[in-house]
Amino acid sequence: MLRISALNDAAARCGLAIGLPLANARAICPDVQVHDADEAADAEALNAIADWCDRFTPLVALDAPHGLFLDITGCAHLFGGEAAMLNRVCGVLTSQGFTISGAIAGTAVCARTLTRHVHGRIVRDDEEAEAVRPLPISALGADMAVVTGLRRAGLKTIGDVAERERHEITARFGARFTALLEQALGLGDMPISPRKPLPEYIVEKRFAEPVATEAVISATLSGLAGTLVVAMGKQGKGARRLEARFFRTDGAVRTITVDTGQPVTRGEVIDRLFRERLEALNDPLDPGFGFDLIRLDASRTEIVVQEQRDLDSHVHDQDELSALIDRIAARIGGKRVVVHLPQDTHIPERAVWAAPAQHHLTAATEAAWPARVAGEPPLRPLRLFERPEQIKVIAEVPDGPPARFVWRRATHAVVRVEGPERVAMEWWRSQGAMLTRDYFRVEDEEGLRFWLYRDGLFDEVEQKEGKAQPPNWFMHGLFA
Amino acid sequence: MVMSAAGTLAALRGSIERIETQGAACCQRKVPLGHAEADAHLQGGLALAAVHEVFAGAGRQTAAATGFIAGLARRVAARRPLVWIRQDFTEVEAGAVSMDGLSELGLDPRLLVTVRAADVDQALRTTADALACDAVGAVVLEVWGEVKQLDLVASRRLTLAAQASGATGLVLRMAAEPRASTAESRWIVRAAHSPPASHPSSAWGSPLFEAQLVRNRHGPTGRWIMEWKCDECLFGKPAAYPQPVAAAPAYRPHQAQSVFKRKPAPDAIRGGYRLA
Known part of the structure; x- marks a missing residue:
């Protein structure tokens, strides 16, 4: 059955209500215009509004399906006081075509209760109880069952309920409803869960006239970077993650994030990282009619250990290398710059883990690699195929080394061969049965050196396939 | 009077510039490869703060060229960080550079930072960035195929970056023909046979390269069989190889x-x- 999920003022005046079956609504008001509900689009719109609200306070929480909490503690004076701030938020959203109801109160639940009934109330501290008392029970936003139950008991307003003993209410409707009631009366507070963690440092610049030119934007960013490092420097911190947020006049917000491997304490480094990042964007920053607010957050910081550096070039090299890695990562993405860490396995293709260099540079410089055996020629190939390529092999005896093989449509005659080197698979790790490999190092008539293997011993293959058949051969790597 | 003063000034500037550039040329730092004849041709060894190109010979010579460039990088970078930049595509075509393999050749995987560029433009840009960093010992750029982006302008940009910072650029070209560039030296590398052995199943020795020096800005070109000695980290003449090579x-x-x-x-x- 189709039901009404939302309606506007005109429909409400006609006597329609949320939850009413559509057939009934059509009977009450034959001219009613109906659109399909789209919850995903609603959520998206709410998120976009929340993004825009970030300009007023960093603590914005979603109250699904169509509410927003803004924690404006300590922010209101920046916008000319609470009344001016509420007017501005509601005014801008109304001019965009949204129907808005807003309120400011000491607790989140109290403010929400007020918005359900009147628009534009600002409640001073300790006056929450008086403000919500005259409101109907339904404004609390409790379950329908609770609201109906209270109404049947003759309790119509919040004030009526508040006069009853709390234990009576709890016994009948549960502790959750009592908590909600207390919060609405300003006796307790529900913590809101902001969408984003509070950045440790925020610097921002507002523009009376929106800015759109690249020169002004980059100059603003470098100015902000300078301010940010001074603020962080006072507490001995450096930034590991930076977010630049560009607020467009039409409400769109673009966030650009830069990660660093070492805590950054210099403004010009931040400036350069953002320049690299902005230049490399696939979808460039679109100023539209201009940005009226640009903000720079340090969302992750670390304490910088000030250490006395000797004139050792090695330390300088490490710092410079780390800065280079940050720049390249800002440009092409952190996963594309890797260092290599040895893994405790003897399966050749799993022996190395390519880890993002920004986070693992120190680990990589201290890694213990298996030492090379002095005096031996290379035992492992220089280039390794991630997926071994199947080849056709002719061997003199079935178990013996290859005599000729065909790889990528070219035939190679084996002149020298060394092997086999048997590598058994890790039965304690692999799910399916992997076959034992016999590796051969072979040199062909042109002097090219290859690393081949035969996949499986004869009895292994027979066991796996159910019948005797020659094992497969693979090309796994190339020697220098 | 004014004109002549300006002229004198220009002449003085010119002569100062000449002196300076000559000084730079003769003070150019070089690293000997270890192969006596090649070093003689290169007038002391491979020049640092420059760009060198290594082309894989026709056919499947990518691994040999990689080995040769790894050797050059080891000589040039010594114990300093090495940045290896490659395209995603090369890994499929020629295999990924293996850390075990590098370590067998005497390079230290701990000093290696690999950049996996999505395309040639990204790789070139990153190479220029990395070459401009003076903390890096050597930068290896791996490029597959004929690419129009790697033209004289791009090559000049890399050379300038290398000169300014003192880092050395090594460009590994696979499946490509040599073209004009500002490289200090250019090599074409093929694998060389192991020396004939008494028994066919006897082990091979150190990596052997047939390296052809086809461009050398400050000396003659040449062609040698070189052996990379993994323990000493030096190039040299293969001991067991019949030497000297006689003309056919x-x-x-x-x-x-x-x-x-x-x-x-x-x-x-x-x-x-x-x-x-």
């Missing part, structure tokens, strides 16, 4: 009926050892 005789009647069924050797070296 002008008249070789038995070439066509060679029992080895090889295509005619294009150069003197092959012929020399086969006769030996």
Whole structure:
């Protein structure tokens, strides 16, 4: 059955209500215009509004399906006081075509209760109880069952309920409803869960006239970077993650994030990282009619250990290398710059883990690699195929080394061969049965050196396939 | 009077510039490769703060060229960080550079930072960035195929970056023909045979390269068989190889009926050892 999920003022005046079956609504008001509900689009719109609200306070929480909490503690004076701030938020959203109801109160639940009934109330501290008392029970936003139950008991307003003993209410409707009631009366507070963690440092610049030119934007960013490092420097911190947020006049917000491997304490480094990042964007920053607010957050910081550096070039090299890695990562993405860490396995293709260099540079410089055996020629190939390529092999005896093989449509005659080197698979790790490999190092008539293997011993293959058949051969790597 | 003063000033500036650039040329730092003849041709060794190109010879010579460039990088960078930049595509075509393999050649995987660029433009840009960093010992750029982005302008940009910072650029070109560039030296590398052994299943030795120096800005070109000595981290003459390489005789009647069924050797070296 189709039901009404939302309606506007005109429909409400006609006597329609949320939850009413559509057939009934059509009977009450034959001219009613109906659109399909789209919850995903609603959520998206709410998120976009929340993004825009970030300009007023960093603590914005979603109250699904169509509410927003803004924690404006300590922010209101920046916008000319609470009344001016509420007017501005509601005014801008109304001019965009949204129907808005807003309120400011000491607790989140109290403010929400007020918005359900009147628009534009600002409640001073300790006056929450008086403000919500005259409101109907339904404004609390409790379950329908609770609201109906209270109404049947003759309790119509919040004030009526508040006069009853709390234990009576709890016994009948549960502790959750009592908590909600207390919060609405300003006796307790529900913590809101902001969408984003509070950045440790925020610097921002507002523009009376929106800015759109690249020169002004980059100059603003470098100015902000300078301010940010001074603020962080006072507490001995450096930034590991930076977010630049560009607020467009039409409400769109673009966030650009830069990660660093070492805590950054210099403004010009931040400036350069953002320049690299902005230049490399696939979808460039679109100023539209201009940005009226640009903000720079340090969302992750670390304490910088000030250490006395000797004139050792090695330390300088490490710092410079780390800065280079940050720049390249800002440009092409952190996963594309890797260092290599040895893994405790003897399966050749799993022996190395390519880890993002920004986070693992120190680990990589201290890694213990298996030492090379002095005096031996290379035992492992220089280039390794991630997926071994199947080849056709002719061997003199079935178990013996290859005599000729065909790889990528070219035939190679084996002149020298060394092997086999048997590598058994890790039965304690692999799910399916992997076959034992016999590796051969072979040199062909042109002097090219290859690393081949035969996949499986004869009895292994027979066991796996159910019948005797020659094992497969693979090309796994190339020697220098 | 004013004109003549300006002229004198210009002349003085010119002579100062000449002196300075000459000074830079003779003070250019070089690293000997270890192969005496090659070092003599290169006037002391491979120049630092410059760009060198290594081309893989026709066919499947990518691994040999990689080995050679790894050797050059080891000589040039010594114990300093090495940045290896490659395209995603090369890994499929020629395999990924293996850390075990590098470590077997005497390079330290701990000093290596790999950049996996999505395309040539990204790789070139990153290479220029990395070359401009003076903390890096050497930067290796791996490029597959003929690419129009790697033209004279791009090559000049890399050279300038290398000169300014003192880092050395090594460009590994696979499946490509040499073209004009501002490289200090250019090599074409193929794998060389192991020396003939008494028994066919005897082990091979150190990596052997047939390296052809086809461009050398400050000296003659040449062609040598080089061995990379993994323990000393030096190039050298292969000990067991028949040396010196004699010029191929002008008249070789038995070439066509060679029992080895090889295509005619294009150069003197092959012929020399086969006769030996």
